[in-house]
Amino acid sequence: MAPGVFCVSLLAVIMAQSVECCVPHSIQAQVPVEVRPGYVISQVPVAGCHIQGQWLTSSDPHFAMRSDGTIVTVDVTTVTAEGRSFWVRGRDGGGRRWRMEVRLSPDPEQEHIQVPMRVPLNVPAQKGAQRGPSEVLRRSKRRWSPLPFSIIEQDIPPFPKDVELVGSDSSVNFTVYYMISGPGVTMSPEKLFSVDRDTGMVRVHYPVDREQYPKFVFTAQVFDRRSGKETDRPLDITVLVEDINDNAPTFSGLLTFSVLEQCKPGTEVGEVKSTDKDEADTPHTKIRYTLLTGGQFFTIGSHSGLITARTSTLDRETQVVHAVTVEIRDMDGAKNGLFNTATATITLLDINDNPPTFRETTYKATIKENRADVLVLRIPVDDKDVEKTPNWNARFVITQGNENGNFRIDTDHETNEGLLYVVKPLDYEKGKTVKLMISAQNEAPLVGMAGTWLSIPVDVSVGDEDEGPEFTPPNMVIRVKENTPNGTLLSTYTALDPETKSSKGIKYYTKFDPGSWIAVGETTGELRVANTIDLESPLVTNGAYTITIKAVDESKKSGNGNITLLIEDVNDNVPKIVPGTDLTLCEEEEGQMGSITIEAKDADLSPYAGPFNFMLPEGHDGKWRLRDIQNGSAVLEQVVEMARGVYAVPVRVTDLQDKGGVQVLSVRVCQCLGGECVAKRSSVSVGIWGVLAMLLAFLLLLLLCLLFVFYCTTKGEKIYMEDCSGGMLLKSNTEAPGDEVKSAALLIVPSTGVAVDTVDSSMKGAGLVGLLNQNGAGCPAPGPPLIGQQTINLNRESVYQTSSRQDFLTAQGQSFYSTGQYGGGNFYTDTTFLKQSQASSTLSALHTWKTNGLYLGKKLVYFGDESEERYADDVARAYDYEGEGSPAGSVGCCSDFGDQDNLDFLDSLGSKFKTLANICMDKEEEI
Numbered sequence: 001m002a003p004g005v006f007c008v009s010l011l012a013v014i015m016a017q018s019v020e021c022c023v024p025h026s027i028q029a030q031v032p033v034e035v036r037p038g039y040v041i042s043q044v045p046v047a048g049c050h051i052q053g054q055w056l057t058s059s060d061p062h063f064a065m066r067s068d069g070t071i072v073t074v075d076v077t078t079v080t081a082e083g084r085s086f087w088v089r090g091r092d093g094g095g096r097r098w099r100m101e102v103r104l105s106p107d108p109e110q111e112h113i114q115v116p117m118r119v120p121l122n123v124p125a126q127k128g129a130q131r132g133p134s135e136v137l138r139r140s141k142r143r144w145s146p147l148p149f150s151i152i153e154q155d156i157p158p159f160p161k162d163v164e165l166v167g168s169d170s171s172v173n174f175t176v177y178y179m180i181s182g183p184g185v186t187m188s189p190e191k192l193f194s195v196d197r198d199t200g201m202v203r204v205h206y207p208v209d210r211e212q213y214p215k216f217v218f219t220a221q222v223f224d225r226r227s228g229k230e231t232d233r234p235l236d237i238t239v240l241v242e243d244i245n246d247n248a249p250t251f252s253g254l255l256t257f258s259v260l261e262q263c264k265p266g267t268e269v270g271e272v273k274s275t276d277k278d279e280a281d282t283p284h285t286k287i288r289y290t291l292l293t294g295g296q297f298f299t300i301g302s303h304s305g306l307i308t309a310r311t312s313t314l315d316r317e318t319q320v321v322h323a324v325t326v327e328i329r330d331m332d333g334a335k336n337g338l339f340n341t342a343t344a345t346i347t348l349l350d351i352n353d354n355p356p357t358f359r360e361t362t363y364k365a366t367i368k369e370n371r372a373d374v375l376v377l378r379i380p381v382d383d384k385d386v387e388k389t390p391n392w393n394a395r396f397v398i399t400q401g402n403e404n405g406n407f408r409i410d411t412d413h414e415t416n417e418g419l420l421y422v423v424k425p426l427d428y429e430k431g432k433t434v435k436l437m438i439s440a441q442n443e444a445p446l447v448g449m450a451g452t453w454l455s456i457p458v459d460v461s462v463g464d465e466d467e468g469p470e471f472t473p474p475n476m477v478i479r480v481k482e483n484t485p486n487g488t489l490l491s492t493y494t495a496l497d498p499e500t501k502s503s504k505g506i507k508y509y510t511k512f513d514p515g516s517w518i519a520v521g522e523t524t525g526e527l528r529v530a531n532t533i534d535l536e537s538p539l540v541t542n543g544a545y546t547i548t549i550k551a552v553d554e555s556k557k558s559g560n561g562n563i564t565l566l567i568e569d570v571n572d573n574v575p576k577i578v579p580g581t582d583l584t585l586c587e588e589e590e591g592q593m594g595s596i597t598i599e600a601k602d603a604d605l606s607p608y609a610g611p612f613n614f615m616l617p618e619g620h621d622g623k624w625r626l627r628d629i630q631n632g633s634a635v636l637e638q639v640v641e642m643a644r645g646v647y648a649v650p651v652r653v654t655d656l657q658d659k660g661g662v663q664v665l666s667v668r669v670c671q672c673l674g675g676e677c678v679a680k681r682s683s684v685s686v687g688i689w690g691v692l693a694m695l696l697a698f699l700l701l702l703l704l705c706l707l708f709v710f711y712c713t714t715k716g717e718k719i720y721m722e723d724c725s726g727g728m729l730l731k732s733n734t735e736a737p738g739d740e741v742k743s744a745a746l747l748i749v750p751s752t753g754v755a756v757d758t759v760d761s762s763m764k765g766a767g768l769v770g771l772l773n774q775n776g777a778g779c780p781a782p783g784p785p786l787i788g789q790q791t792i793n794l795n796r797e798s799v800y801q802t803s804s805r806q807d808f809l810t811a812q813g814q815s816f817y818s819t820g821q822y823g824g825g826n827f828y829t830d831t832t833f834l835k836q837s838q839a840s841s842t843l844s845a846l847h848t849w850k851t852n853g854l855y856l857g858k859k860l861v862y863f864g865d866e867s868e869e870r871y872a873d874d875v876a877r878a879y880d881y882e883g884e885g886s887p888a889g890s891v892g893c894c895s896d897f898g899d900q901d902n903l904d905f906l907d908s909l910g911s912k913f914k915t916l917a918n919i920c921m922d923k924e925e926e927i
Contacts, residue, residue: 023090026101033106035077044069044088044100057148060086063102071102079106091242097150148238149202153210154246160194160203163239167200168222170231177225180237182218193218193239202237210241211277243279248338249287249328250275255344260351261316263309269298269346272305274328288333292341294324302333307344316348317384351447352391356381356416356440358456365420368463369428376460379418381440390443394418399455400437407460409438420458428464429498435459469495469506469551471561478527481568482535487528490518494525495551495559505554512548515539518563520549527563535567536603543567571608574660575600575653581665585638586672594669595627595637600653613654617662624649636665644670 029042044056046069056065062077063086071088084104091097149164170176177197184192193216195202200220216239222232257270278284289305291298297314300307307324314322324344331337358381365377385391396409396418406424411417418438426434439455446453471493478491494503508525510518515537519530539545545565552558578601585594602609614626614634623642628635636649647667654660670677 023098023100026103028103028105030105030107031079033079035073035079037073037075039073041071041073041104042102043071044090046090056088056090057150058086058088059148060084079104081106091150148240150240150242151204151208153241153244154207155204156207159207160205163193163202163204165199165201166195166220166235166237168232170222174231175225176222176231179221179223180218181221182216184213184216184239185218189213192216195220202239208241210243210279211247213241214279215240243282243284245278245284245330245338247277247284248340249285249330250340251326251328251342255326255342256347257307257344258347258349259309259314261314261348262312262351262353263314264312265309267309269307269309270344272300272307272326272328272344274305274340276330278330283331283334283337285330286332287328287330288337290327290329290333292325292327294322294346297322298324298346300326307346314348316350316386317354320348322346322348350386350389350391352385352442352444353447354384354391355446355451355453356383356394356442357454358440360456362456363458364461365458366461366463367422367426369465370425370467371422372425374422375419376422377418377420377458378412379420379438379440379456379458381416381418383416383442385442392416393443395441395443397439397441398436399439401435406434407436422460426460426462427498428462431462433459433461466555466557467498468557468559469497469503469553470559471495471549471551475562475564477564477566479566479568480529480533482533482570483572484529484533486530486532490527490529492525493520493527493549493561493563495561497553506551509550509552510547511550511560512546515545517545517565518547525549525551533565533567534572535569535605536573540567543569569605569608571604571655571657571659573603573608575602575609575612575655577651577653577663577665581663582668583636583665584668584670584672584677585636587644587669593638593641595635596667597633597635598651598665599633601632602655604655607656608659609655611656612660613658615652617650617652620650623647626651636667638669642669 023044023046027042027044031039031041035041041063044065046056056067056069058065058071062074064072064074065088066072077084083106086102087099088102089097089099151161151163155161166178168176168178178195178200179197180193180195180202184190185194189208191205192208193202193204200222218237218239220235220237221230223229224231251272252275253273255272259267259269272289274287274289276285276287288302289300290302291300291307295310297310298307299310305326305328322345324346325341326344327339327341329337329339358379363377363379367374367376379396381394383392383394393413394411394416396411398407398409401407404424406422406426408421408423410419410421412419418440420436420438436458437455438458439453441453472495476491476493480490484490493508495506495508496503497506503525507522508520509522510520515531517529517531517533519528520526521528533545534540535543537545543566545567547563547565549561549563550558551561577598583596583598585596588594598614600610600612600614602612611631614629616624616626623639625637625639626634627637636651645668647669649665649667650662651665652660652662668677672678
């Protein structure tokens, strides 16, 4: 035999003996028929065998294994008289696997429940067979192997390797073969497991990763070789992949932390987190944390991974960032454990532990007096804290020397320098040097150290300048009563020259006095009342009136001083009823008296104002009374019923000093709607629709006027006459007579056979007839207008129509043509003399142009008649009848038909008739 083979055989024998001496092949225990959960069955003797508790498993799910080998019941379990058995399986520390059978039998003394006996499947029951009560039944062979199998992940070759043997009780009666299917066999990962068809041995063919496949559950089947039918029900086989420590722990999460500098020991900085892919709750995943660097400043929890500060001396100004190396190792930090390392970055956050420091020990500056808002000094500082943060931003404070408020100090936010300004002019005469103490601070409070803010002295030298007069005091207050008589001396306000301390040569002027109430003495500075001082004036604010006085020295330099007049009130105003004396009292329901509240105001102040006293003066009519008199109001109420109207009600109102008088109220009693008289409301509240209606009516009226004007100015209607070929009559509004008017002679034009030239010139100028149209005889043309009245040129409504008769008439030495036609507004017939009396009797019918128009229309119809008898009705027609009682008589007196010798009546005519009188005189001279 080869030495190598002998060594291997010897090692296998030693291992087998080692396991056999630690764990027996089987154990037997008596238990109650009904076993309750938690009942301890027995204990596997694993002491000294290095067996890990998590590797002890039970094939029966009703029982569980503890780490010390104790077997306990999981749920209510019944143990029959045949007994019960299951397998306990384990693996020792060297990786060797073993199994032990546990046989249970009922304890007669503890039996509570009798259960019938059960015959095993592979042993047929014999008729008449009897068993004693103490006999323990055993199955000669298990029906299936239900114990979960296990394999080791990433197992080393050679492959295949036997895993476990499965068997069925049906193999006793049949010649069977075995088959498996499912994950690891016919499903991914395929062909990992196989089974020996004859023996039922399950084998594994290649390594597997537990982190990918922690468990396989496939199905085992048994078939009859002859018939090919299943001889037993399928059984699920569970194969557990046992973990090995093949994965090192890894870091998870960020490794960047921060903590305030100078923090206390034990302050949490951050937590390091890690994971391990190996099986949980095993040494393979029990991780220990260790700091490899940075341990002098920080510590880390061995199992929690929490980093904390070890010391309080962490200083950001010394080191801002600390890089510490962290190791994580499984197997609870054992040397054979797998590990990883990483660097955690810890940043120290700034606190205000460094005050600003000055670069110099003292500073000096110079400024001229009387200068304001001037930068005199820049003060630089240094700060070790983080820039542009409240811990670095400087804030300067003047702690001494600025009692008068002459200085202001700001911060330049870019350079962090202090900017010292003079905001109030300095006076060289009061002090040549100003000593200041300035402290530099931060916006954030100082922490982390016992130090304080630093301060430095600053000396400011004041330069001398020639300056103007100065008032003492610069603001004077004078109390004065209102209405103080003009010329009253109130006070004297003078100024001094700062250099000479004298007021010589200084003159005073008023610079600001809006009411011109005070007059200042130009050389003395005396303040006298110039106008009435009124407390109630709008120029007074809160009882104070401000005046500015200007002082000018001989060098023309000036200075200002302010005077405040505190005006004391006097009783110079009486109460007045507001808002006015016109009041409205609304009628109440029948049986109730109306009332109205009246209020009074007084411009004076207390005690010259309210409360006011209201009363009705003596001798009032008794129709009114006052009630509910309060500080500034009273209720005026009716005593008797009154008709609607306006009533004068005298009311006496006095102030607290009984100063006042009677005021007459005008009270309107009316029916109200919404607190306002209905009539008044309707008269003033037209509304938008009312305004639109009035506007529309106005536009319509305007349109009618425009149409009327257009009609009157543009109507030139034409009427063509039957016997005239081209003549027409037009209307004319010419009222003034022409220059050719010389006589009032009337000419009756014949219809035919009379030429225009045969007409006397005086007749043409009289304008009483129309000229003949040269285009045809008997067609008259319009002539000149009548004297003193409108000329009528016939239009379409008045048509001239002549007759064939041509009788020549003679009257009072003048010739007339009797034509039976209308000429110049008069109709004449043959053999008829026109008498003055006849003319006067017919003028009343033609005194207006409208009557003439109507008459002409009727005459036109008359002339249109072909009857010869119409000539018998022709009568003489006159015109311009002025009515009876006229001192001038009728205008017809001026014609050739009246008495030409008596013209004295013309002396009574007005200027408007001078032209007519002149015509008459000219006519008489011709005669």
